[in-house]
Amino acid sequence: MKAKSIFALFFLCSNIISAQTIPLPPQSLEQGWERIKVENLGTIDLPPNMEVQGGSYKQITETIKEINGISASKVIFQQKNLNSFDKNSFNTYARVFIRSEIGTSGDYKKLKTSIYSQTELTELNNSYKSEIQQAAASSNAKVLEWYQAKQTNINGMTCVTLGYKRQLGNNPPVKVTFYIFHNYDRMHVLTFEYRIADTNVWESTFDKILKSYRITNIK
Numbered sequence: 121m122k123a124k125s126i127f128a129l130f131f132l133c134s135n136i137i138s139a140q141t142i143p144l145p146p147q148s149l150e151q152g153w154e155r156i157k158v159e160n161l162g163t164i165d166l167p168p169n170m171e172v173q174g175g176s177y178k179q180i181t182e183t184i185k186e187i188n189g190i191s192a193s194k195v196i197f198q199q200k201n202l203n204s205f206d207k208n209s210f211n212t213y214a215r216v217f218i219r220s221e222i223g224t225s226g227d228y229k230k231l232k233t234s235i236y237s238q239t240e241l242t243e244l245n246n247s248y249k250s251e252i253q254q255a256a257a258s259s260n261a262k263v264l265e266w267y268q269a270k271q272t273n274i275n276g277m278t279c280v281t282l283g284y285k286r287q288l289g290n291n292p293p294v295k296v297t298f299y300i301f302h303n304y305d306r307m308h309v310l311t312f313e314y315r316i317a318d319t320n321v322w323e324s325t326f327d328k329i330l331k332s333y334r335i336t337n338i339k
Contacts, residue, residue: 165332304339
């Protein structure tokens with residue numbers, strides 16, 4: 121076999137292998153972290169300075185969401201000790217929302233082959249921007265800055281990333297970032313929120329959480 125043919129065969133095999141290894145293999149679990157299995161989705165790592173929202177605090181927040189017509193997330197991470205209403209936990213604000221929207225076969229792109237055109241990115245951007253601006257206007261909040269939608273790759277998985285900075289009333293501004301993954305009959309949305317004044321506390325933690333995220337229930 122000619123060298124050129126061997127190279128072509130190797131290149132083809134490499135592409136086949138890479139297409140079958142989505143997402144990338146899980147990273148090593150850091151000391152003090154916990155790997156959370158999310159039903160019908162995959163895994164994500166919980167840092168030692170956060171907890172899974174639960175107990176009375178979760179019941180209160182779920183009731184507020186229901187009153188306001190907001191769909192609840194499947195799993196929520198928050199700053200440590202908020203479930204027990206420790207007063208010191210209210211000195212910062214950090215959330216990781218993990219949720220899925222279930223549709224029917226073909227409603228979304230496939231996770232393994234997702235590619236977004238500029239037209240699709242613009243449509244997604246405008247749709248989310250309009251929805252968020254309307255929600256802000258009805259809740260005494262304002263959007264301070266908008267981050268345009270773009271295609272990116274997270275742990276071998278293609279997604280759309282967009283975000284914004286918001287301020288609710290006179291509260292400190294918060295940075296919000298969405299990672300939107302299409303998975304054929306469902307869409308997975310990973311959302312990070314933290315108080316901008318506490319960037320030095322949460323930015324590196326959220327980066328590690330993002331690197332741990334794996335969708336393993338691939339449609």
